[in-house]
Amino acid sequence: MSLTLAGIITGLVWASTPQQTPPIFNPGAPGEASRVISAAEAVNMSRTGFVEADVRFMQHMIAHHSQAVDMVALMPDRAASPTVRLLGERIAQSQAAEMALMEEWLLARGLPVAAADPHAGHHGMNHAPADPNMPLMPGMLSPAQMTALAAASGPAFDRLFLEGMIRHHQGALDMVETLLSDPDTAEDPMLSDFASSVTADQSAEILRMQSILSEL
Numbered sequence: 046m047s048l049t050l051a052g053i054i055t056g057l058v059w060a061s062t063p064q065q066t067p068p069i070f071n072p073g074a075p076g077e078a079s080r081v082i083s084a085a086e087a088v089n090m091s092r093t094g095f096v097e098a099d100v101r102f103m104q105h106m107i108a109h110h111s112q113a114v115d116m117v118a119l120m121p122d123r124a125a126s127p128t129v130r131l132l133g134e135r136i137a138q139s140q141a142a143e144m145a146l147m148e149e150w151l152l153a154r155g156l157p158v159a160a161a162d163p164h165a166g167h168h169g170m171n172h173a174p175a176d177p178n179m180p181l182m183p184g185m186l187s188p189a190q191m192t193a194l195a196a197a198s199g200p201a202f203d204r205l206f207l208e209g210m211i212r213h214h215q216g217a218l219d220m221v222e223t224l225l226s227d228p229d230t231a232e233d234p235m236l237s238d239f240a241s242s243v244t245a246d247q248s249a250e251i252l253r254m255q256s257i258l259s260e261l
Contacts, residue, residue: 094233096229098229099236102224102230102236103150105182105220107148108182109213109220110143110217117136117137123199129257132253133206133210146239147239183219184213185216193205194209207258211255214254217243218247
């Protein structure tokens, strides 16, 4: 079958012309639009493996979030400031949603939700601390501090709540920093996004709480 000169030229032009790569779309979260991502981002998002440190982080963060929700649950009969009440409600809603997300991540991989080493933040302890002044993990309130918070009311409660929650949030930021200090961790896209959101959201809430505390 013979080819015309025009056909040959057309073929050469087509072959020498860079072909446009079709866009890669990443579906957004519920209620959010999809977005176009680069090939490099697509490769990174395909890395869905996890390591033991990722699992411990999620398990420990569930316990960490759970105490924050417990702290807010003390507010109805104790808090005096409407601003503190509203802040607490938002924190509880946010952290409860994140707990559900973390539990789903673990269960989807056939992993237990509860950590086998809940006191890993204290030099590998695997039993309940005898000292009531020792928190379960860094940033969390100790049993004695939770008892003091439950016994307070009015402005005293508001102040203790804010001071405690600021430390609590800082502890979560430290947990994220520890996780990300290991180059082998947080390769799973969902876990990586979650760690980033914890840093952004809780850093902003710390600033907000510090501002409220300064006005009490």
